[in-house]
Amino acid sequence: MSDEIEEIKRKIDIVDFISSYLTLKKAGTSYKALCPFHQEKEPSFYVSPEKQIFKCFGCGKSGSIFDFLMEMEGLEFPEALKILAERAGVQLRQFKSKEYQETKDQKIKLYEINQLAARFFHAILVGKPKAQFVRDYLNKRKISQESIKKFMLGYAPDSYNLLSNFLKTKGYSMLDIYQAGLVVASEKNPGEYYDRFRNRLMFPICDNLGNVVGFSGRALQETETGKYINSPDSPIYSKSKILYGLDKAKQAIKEKKQVIIVEGQMDVISAHQNGYQNVVASSGTSLTTLHLEILGRFTKNIAFAFDQDRAGEAATKRAIDLANQLGFNTNIILIPAGKDPDECLRENLALWEKAIKEQKGAVDYYFEVAFSKKPKELAASEKREIAKELLPIIKNLSDTIVQAHYIQKLAGLLNIPEKILYEALEKIKDKRISKSPEIIAKKPTESIEERLLGLILARSEFQNDFLKKINPEDFADPKLQEIVKELKKYYNQKALFNLQSFKKKLPQHSTTIDILVLPFENIADSELLQKEYNEYTNRLLANKTELIKKSYEERIKEAERAKDKEKVKALIKEFQRKIIGK
Numbered sequence: 072m073s074d075e076i077e078e079i080k081r082k083i084d085i086v087d088f089i090s091s092y093l094t095l096k097k098a099g100t101s102y103k104a105l106c107p108f109h110q111e112k113e114p115s116f117y118v119s120p121e122k123q124i125f126k127c128f129g130c131g132k133s134g135s136i137f138d139f140l141m142e143m144e145g146l147e148f149p150e151a152l153k154i155l156a157e158r159a160g161v162q163l164r165q166f167k168s169k170e171y172q173e174t175k176d177q178k179i180k181l182y183e184i185n186q187l188a189a190r191f192f193h194a195i196l197v198g199k200p201k202a203q204f205v206r207d208y209l210n211k212r213k214i215s216q217e218s219i220k221k222f223m224l225g226y227a228p229d230s231y232n233l234l235s236n237f238l239k240t241k242g243y244s245m246l247d248i249y250q251a252g253l254v255v256a257s258e259k260n261p262g263e264y265y266d267r268f269r270n271r272l273m274f275p276i277c278d279n280l281g282n283v284v285g286f287s288g289r290a291l292q293e294t295e296t297g298k299y300i301n302s303p304d305s306p307i308y309s310k311s312k313i314l315y316g317l318d319k320a321k322q323a324i325k326e327k328k329q330v331i332i333v334e335g336q337m338d339v340i341s342a343h344q345n346g347y348q349n350v351v352a353s354s355g356t357s358l359t360t361l362h363l364e365i366l367g368r369f370t371k372n373i374a375f376a377f378d379q380d381r382a383g384e385a386a387t388k389r390a391i392d393l394a395n396q397l398g399f400n401t402n403i404i405l406i407p408a409g410k411d412p413d414e415c416l417r418e419n420l421a422l423w424e425k426a427i428k429e430q431k432g433a434v435d436y437y438f439e440v441a442f443s444k445k446p447k448e449l450a451a452s453e454k455r456e457i458a459k460e461l462l463p464i465i466k467n468l469s470d471t472i473v474q475a476h477y478i479q480k481l482a483g484l485l486n487i488p489e490k491i492l493y494e495a496l497e498k499i500k501d502k503r504i505s506k507s508p509e510i511i512a513k514k515p516t517e518s519i520e521e522r523l524l525g526l527i528l529a530r531s532e533f534q535n536d537f538l539k540k541i542n543p544e545d546f547a548d549p550k551l552q553e554i555v556k557e558l559k560k561y562y563n564q565k566a567l568f569n570l571q572s573f574k575k576k577l578p579q580h581s582t583t584i585d586i587l588v589l590p591f592e593n594i595a596d597s598e599l600l601q602k603e604y605n606e607y608t609n610r611l612l613a614n615k616t617e618l619i620k621k622s623y624e625e626r627i628k629e630a631e632r633a634k635d636k637e638k639v640k641a642l643i644k645e646f647q648r649k650i651i652g653k
Contacts (some may be wrong), residue, residue: 075161076137076152082159085123085136092143092368100592107368108132108142118594122585123137133586143368145312146280154280173604181307184243184251185283189275191237191652192225192286195272202226205272212337212419218344221319222274222336227288229270237250252302253283266347268300274304274315274336276354279365281318284308287354299443304559310356314365315339321369323348329372331404332358332390332428338376338412345416345423350376358390363397374430376404378411391433398469401433406488436475442484454485458495466499519614523607524554525587526600531568533604538562540608545615554580568614619646 076562084104087094095102095118106116106127115129126133132142132205140151156163197219198204205226209219218224227234235245235254245264248254249556254264278284286303302308316339324330331350333339342350353362366373373394377387387403394401404426406415415423431439441457449457478496481488509554524546527533543555557576562568574581594600623646630638 075156075163079152079155079159080123080136082118082161083136083155085125086118086120088136089118089125089139091322092346097441101589106130106132110367112406116261116590119585119589122589124582124585124589126586126589128590135582147178150182153179154282171314178307180243180247181251181305182282184247184253184283185240185275185285185307187238187241188234188251188253188272188286189223189225189283191234192227192268192273193223193277195228196226199226199228201228204293208272212341212413214337215344218340221343222316222340223283223338225273225275227266227268227271227273231265231269234266234268235264250305252305252308264587267302270294271300276308276313276315278307278313279321280319281651282307285354287315289336309361310354312361313354314351314362315354316343316351316475317365319343320349320351324351324366324369328370329374329402330366330370331374331376333376333412334378334386335411335413341413341416345420347427350412358393360393360397361393363399367399368399371398372400372402372586374402374404374427375433376406376412376426378406392464392467395433395464395467396469402430403433403436404430405436433465434468437461438477438480438484448486449485455489457481457485458492462492462496463499469484472639518548519607519610520548520551521587522590523604523611524551525589526604526607528554528558528570528573528584528589529591530600530604531590533600534558534568535561537604537608541611545611550580550583554584 075206084094089104093104093107093116095104096114098117100119102118102120103114104116104118105111105114108127109130116125116127119123120215124135125139132138134142136155137148137151140146140155141148144151146154152163154457196205214224235248238248239245245254248478249256249264253267255262255267256562257265268286268288270292271290273291274287275283276285277612285305285308287302288300290296290298301310304310315336320339320343327349329349331342331347332392333342333350333352336423339350339352342348351366353359369502375387375390377384391401391403394451406412407422407425410418412423415426415479417515438461441460445453445457461477461481465474465481468474468477474496478489478492482492485492498523523537523541527537538559541555543552543559546552546555558573561573561576565572570584574584577584591600623642627639627642627646
């Protein structure tokens with residue numbers, strides 16, 4: 072398996088792969104970008120094409136192409152391995168073995184079931200006479216054959232077990248099909264199941280990598296079960312994380328540096344069909360912080376194009392409040408009342424294009440709405456109403472400079488002192504969400520230990536002094552201890568240090584070593600490196616001294632509490648010999 076992993080790494084360039092997620096810029100021999108794993112304003116995320124690794128010097132995330140995919144998509148290693156193997160065209164022996172087929176990862180099985188179901192529904196839509204009325208409906212909605220294929224639209228026939236019987240012939244159990252969310256357990260007859268989706272236009276829902284993880288089924292005729300039925304959450308599908316169309320939109324989002332969020336699947340399909348590829352929709356739920364975290368990997372600019380009815384306006388307001396709290400730049404695309412994006416695109420493309428060009432900053436838009444309701448000369452009560460309407464919106468903004476801008480603007484329009492508005496702002500209850508660990512700017516985890524070891528591996532001229540002063544046990548990280556131990560052996564055996572030769576001694580830590588030396592590869596300033604080496608060495612030794620000091624302080628206090636004077640004296644002398652040298 073290790074040979075296959077290495078073959079995948081050789082065939083998939085990490086720069087090309089990460090470029091499909093992030094905008095990378097050349098930085099010496101490496102590339103850099105804003106880290107997708109924590110919020111930052113200056114790029115600290117580096118990719119090395121030579122070593123095929125990435126490293127963020129802000130949050131400490133690092134590794135190979137496998138680590139990046141697992142972090143970005145929340146995958147386990149077997150899932151990432153299978154996805155990258157398929158992309159690289161590498162056959163995995165483990166995945167072909169009978170034993171693996173019997174015990175393979177449940178998530179992979181669910182991906183397969185959903186993919187088969189999507190193909191099943193699609194084949195019926197495009198090729199069966201019973202689906203003619205669905206094809207007529209799509210033609211009436213001006214959905215092209217290309218779009219039907221691109222989004223793999225399908226038709227679930229009006230049958231209780233056609234899909235489940237098909238999947239059983241492919242070797243899947245009813246329990247597997249149930250876990251995929253494609254059948255429902257019968258309440259009347261325990262142990263029996265029937266197909267969840269019947270007589271519906273089917274929209275496969277894909278994750279960011281294009282794997283089918285669920286479905287949304289639209290009724291084209293009146294039904295007791297509602298216009299839409301959606302897949303339930305499963306081990307591979309969570310409505311709060313999946314954005315419809317993102318797998319097809321992410322490259323365009325990066326290129327246009329903006330994402331347009333709409334409400335429905337037909338809105339997304341119409342937009343893509345008309346050349347607006349940077350459009351996505353939430354999947355049967357309101358926009359969530361998890362949705363925004365995912366979008367934040369591609370852009371910090373969002374434009375909302377929700378329906379302009381009362382429900383759409385309320386949804387837009389909630390989504391904007393949430394996005395503003397998380398530091399996004401939010402705009403509103405105003406579509407004429409009564410029209411959703413799909414209808415606008417079908418009936419008047421020029422009107423849609425005009426709305427896109429004239430999109431407004433969300434907070435500015437709310438200012439316009441608030442003041443448009445009032446006369447030019449405002450009474451005291453009217454000023455109070457406007458402030459009451461706009462101050463909560465300003466409170467939601469995450470950036471204090473942006474907040475200050477709008478306080479200044481509001482003060483000018485209301486002709487009252489900014490101080491009064493700031494006082495009112497302070498009284499407003501903070502309803503901002505608590506940011507999840509994934510989006511809080513994390514404290515750098517790269518330790519002095521890592522910096523010091525990386526430096527002495529990159530620049531061998533420091534190794535002699537280092538090995539005289541520092542012991543492996545001075546490192547808290549067991550992995551780094553192991554590397555230092557091996558370095559000590561290597562140094563005593565070899566006349567000259569060679570990094571590639573040294574790495575062969577520790578194949579299990581090869582990637583770690585590459586990551587450690589990455590920050591020092593392009594630094595030629597020997598004086599600067601000497602200064603850094605001295606600082607790291609002194610700090611490591613100081614940390615060691617502090618730990619020893621705390622340990623002896625606790626032991627001495629314990630002896631004092633026991634009133635053992637002889638032990639106190641002995642511990643003080645021992646401490647002096649160990650630290651002070653007396």
